[in-house]
Amino acid sequence: MAPDAAARPALVTVDDDAAVSRAVARDLRRRYGEQYRVVRAESGAEALDVCRELKLRGEQVAVLLADHRMPGMSGIEFLEQAMDLFPAARRVLLTAYADTDAAIDAVNVVDLDHYLLKPWDPPEEKLYPVLDAQLDAWRAAAPSAVHGPKVVGHRWSARSSQLREFLARNQVPYRWFASDSPEGVRLLEAAGVDDARLPVVVTSDGDVLVEPDDATVAARVGLEVQPAEDFYDLVVVGGGPAGLSAALYGASEGLRTALVERTATGGQAGQSSRIENYLGFPDGVSGAQLTERARRQAQRFGAEIVMTRDVCGLDVNGSARAVRFADGSTLAAHCVILANGVSYRELTGPGLGTLTGRGVFYGSALTEAPGCRDQDVYVVGGANSAGQAAMYLARDARSVTLVVRAGDLRASMSHYLVEQVEAHPRIRVRTGTEVVEAIGDEHLEQVVLRDAATGDKQTVDTGYLFVFIGAAPLTAWLDGTLDRDPRGFVRSGPDLLVDGRPPAGWPLDRPPYHLETSVPGVFAAGDVRAESAKRVASAVGEGAMAVMLVHRYLEQL
Missing domain, CATH: 3.50.50.60 (FAD/NAD(P)-binding domain)
Structure with missing residues (x-):
């Protein structure tokens, strides 16, 4: 049984001659139709729109096959822009014999993988062996498909953090891409959105939600937002x-x-x-x-x-x-x-409010934990939630410091958890201590600790402060x-x-x-x-x- 069309990687072919375009698509489907989805276009601009749509929907493109001489946008120009969206796709140029010099030059311009001379009949001898080799090469290094919604945002953005936590806590699988990461840049380009309007959510259907609120996202990822009755x-x-x-x-x-x-x-x-x-x-x-x-x-x-x-x-x-x-x-x-x-009760003090979501987090240890690998992390609180977070973060963090206002960790934490925290080699407990200030420009860089007994202050370096205090x-x-x-x-x-x-x-x-x-x-x-x-x-x-x-x-x- 052939794979579902949406799950099959695409072969994108573009030629401004409608007859040639249909012929290329026909020959590709005959050989590769069961394993690949053949998508054809009749201009470079149309083909780029197709590529953007495929990118937003999280689909893969295995081969880009473009005619060299096309009005408005040449095949080389198309491949040069398409490779920004699908850098792993194999690039093949269709050209007439008279244009072989241009095709050879394109090897350096767009890192061309192959060029084919027209006509390619019979395809069993002139087309399929070339495509077989290109597809073998693509499969060897093919990126994994990205299913489900994709979120693109600034790494140190409070709203991006809130959105990621909203999806995670509602058990909605998603993929996160920082706006300055290669894939984040490609998604924003495909969506036609600049990085001043983030976060962006791209749904499984390829729809783009710019700076959406939780209700909009919830409705688009399958959560119920309206009661059925009055x-x-x-x-x-x-x-x-x-x-x-x-x-x-x-x-x-x-x-x-x-x-x-x-x-x-x-x-x-x-x-x-x-x-x-x-x-x-x-x-x-x-x-x-x-x-x-x-x-x-x-x-x-x-x-x-x-x-x-x-x-x-x-x-x-x-x-x-x-x-x-x-x-x-x-x-x-x-x-x-x-x-x-x-x-959770919010901490008060200089910088703690403005850096919330940008290094200061309330109850979001699970969402932010991947970024804490090999970092020095601080957790505030003395109850079970703080102890559980400290144990979880200590799996990958270089160190975890548990800051407790009370004089004894046993005052509000379960006995079994106290034993685990105190036995962990990467967790340190500072009792009788409060966090009174957060320091940083774009994101948290330091926190100021105050000894409750002496009033002495100490400034420590950290990019992550997780708060689990009080019950409001x-x-x-x-x-x-x-x-x-x-x-x-x-x-x-x-x-x-x-x-x-x-x-x-x-x-x-x-x-x-x-x-x-x-x-x-x-x-x-x-x-x-x-x-x-x-x-x-x-x-x-x-x-x-x-x-x-x-x-x-x-x-x-």
């Missing part, structure tokens, strides 16, 4: 472990369930390089693997997962609860489960709607009671259920909930428990 039994806000658990159990128990997520499923857990203390995985599991399995499982039961939706408000309309999106639209349901988790709940959009504690975490169940009685304004005769918030029918699960355990297993359990309480609430409507 009203559900249950809307889950947040796609971390608690949210995925709630969506799975809600859908599996017959509730019309939609999960809305701003960035990527998995939350902070999804960014973990390795979780070793989760029940049922004795050899550990990466956050991405756990997240992907949970996402597929929830979808298999019928839960909708809607991406790139930024929830900014909660409305109560009789028995309906509606979440309001940043674009002004709403999504209503009988019940809402808040599982939107927490974000993503609840500002609930101001005036739900009761929260002074740090912004959502109070629920017993924490709402005042002297054993429901809070003022509670409209029902019964007290709030265990995970129910100050608004009946709205529940909180996972890290966003006040006094939660801040562990993956407990978040999963709370998501399942919240669904049980949703059923209890719905029975009383």
Whole structure:
């Protein structure tokens, strides 16, 4: 069976004489049609457009076969420009006997691999032996095909970093090319985009997205960005472990369930390089693997997962609860489960804000790790996420320094992970230390450390600072709607009671259920909930428990 046409390398032939062009294509298809896709053009400009399209679609060109004498653009001129797009393609010139001197000169101009004299009949003697040799040479050094979306951007660009992390966390395979790399330059040339308008995403279909937002990219790579209905039994806000658990159990128990997520499923857990203390995985599991399995499982039961939706408000309309999106639209349901988790707290100090995404990264160790090979890396934080990142980065980094504000690493990190960190030969732990400044022009070059006890400062060289500190709940959009504690975490169940009685304004005769918030029918699960355990297993359990309480609430409507 012949390979799929899109997967076959191309043989591109161009001749301004339509009859000759058809004859060349006919002879090529007769011999090579099963293994190669023959693409013909009748002018150099048309052939260049074909080459640009093939480049953007990630396809390969094995041979460029061009007629020498063509108006507007000669075969040599075409080959000279086409080789910028496909430098590995073999270059063959078709020429009349009178033009052999020009063909010989072209060997030096465009590194010509061969020239053929017209006519080439019979092709079995004059054409195929030449092409067979060229194809053998091409296969010996053929580059691998590039499938899936391609991202071209500046190496030290905050937006390029965000886009790469967005694709990686959503389990979308992609290829990254720095804008100044040879392949990056070729893709930008094929797309007709200059490097002042980056990042650029080239889809699998060859479409070019210039400086796209996450929603645009999500829609083009197959992620759902619009809910299928206007009203559900249950809307889950947040796609971390608690949210995925709630969506799975809600859908599996017959509730019309939609999960809305701003960035990527998995939350902070999804960014973990390795979780070793989760029940049922004795050899550990990466956050991405756990997240992907949970996402597929929830979808298999019928839960909708809607991406790139930024929830900014909660409305109560009789028995309906509606979440309001940043674009002004709403999504209503009988019940809402808040599982939107927490974000890493940002460091404050000179340079730390401006260099975010350009050497200072928050929770993106997996995405940026390849660039850390043989580098001196600094990780800030004393909890499990920081320890897991340090272990992961230490695989390839020259050294990893874990900067911990507390006086003892054991204050907030699991015992098993403390032992691993302290035993690793390339990890050094600096307790009682803070990062107070970042220094660099285009990207991070140095950080300033301060001893918490003495106030002494030290400037160290590094191009990579990964931050995993604190837990800031993503609840500002609930101001005036739900009761929260002074740090912004959502109070629920017993924490709402005042002297054993429901809070003022509670409209029902019964007290709030265990995970129910100050608004009946709205529940909180996972890290966003006040006094939660801040562990993956407990978040999963709370998501399942919240669904049980949703059923209890719905029975009383």
